[in-house]
Amino acid sequence: MTSISLQEGGAYQSLQMVLQDEFGIVIGEERQYALTAKLKPVISEFSFDSLDTLVGEMQNRDAVDLRNSVLHAITTYEDAWFEPPELFNLLDEYLLDEMLNRDRENYRIWVVGSGAGQLPYSLAMRIREAIKAQKSAPSISIEATDISDTLVHRATRGLFEDASMDGMVEPLKRKYMDEHDGQWAPVDDIKSMVTFSRCNLLEDFEDKGHFDLIICLDVLVYFSVPVKAQILDSFSTLLDPSGILVAGINEPILPFNKDFDMVRHDAGIFYRRKTL
16 A cells, blocks of 8 residues: 655645635645544545645645645544533523514524534534424524535435544434444434535525524635635625534634624634624
């Protein structure tokens, strides 16, 4: 098997330039180790022998699948059930009360960068538990998107090996997961709450309709200021007045968009769209 070199001279600097030119992603020297580790599976998947080869191929105009795989590898949150805990604390302590307001008819959630589906399915389980605890609730739907067609297909199938069950809460596993031939699948009641589709944040996505909550974790931090501002403008357009944006812990929003107010809650920080 060919040895893969991730640290050869000049390759990382070349990668930085290509990422900025292709995606508006700005990544400093301090992220070199973490970034090259994320790209190692992509290098193997496409049978490249070096980071230099990957960078060279990314500049081929026809290498759409490769560029999407690189963008996905860099920006996707690590797949695990009921992670990150900060989000689910915020859900339990604040967001669920707002979702289950009886004055609502429906509540729409968008999960950006949904990976193999653990995060949106986890949200659906926690929300379903809350719905059962009260007599009536609005219709709650989750739109989950990822740039990878492969992951969208995998998440839609909703089949998880034992190795993909890290973090699953045992009582919810018994209630909301079925086991078939060594694989676990969410029950139909959970799957019906989630719709998976492909979405690239660098393309126009304002036809998705309006949302009450957008969850975008550890994605915006990678983009340049102009690209980040453009994405946040689109989020603001898609959110209903007083709608909520939950971003990653290290992703400041307000310097790049003035349509949001930062809300500091005991359970965590989120951003609420200003009412006009």
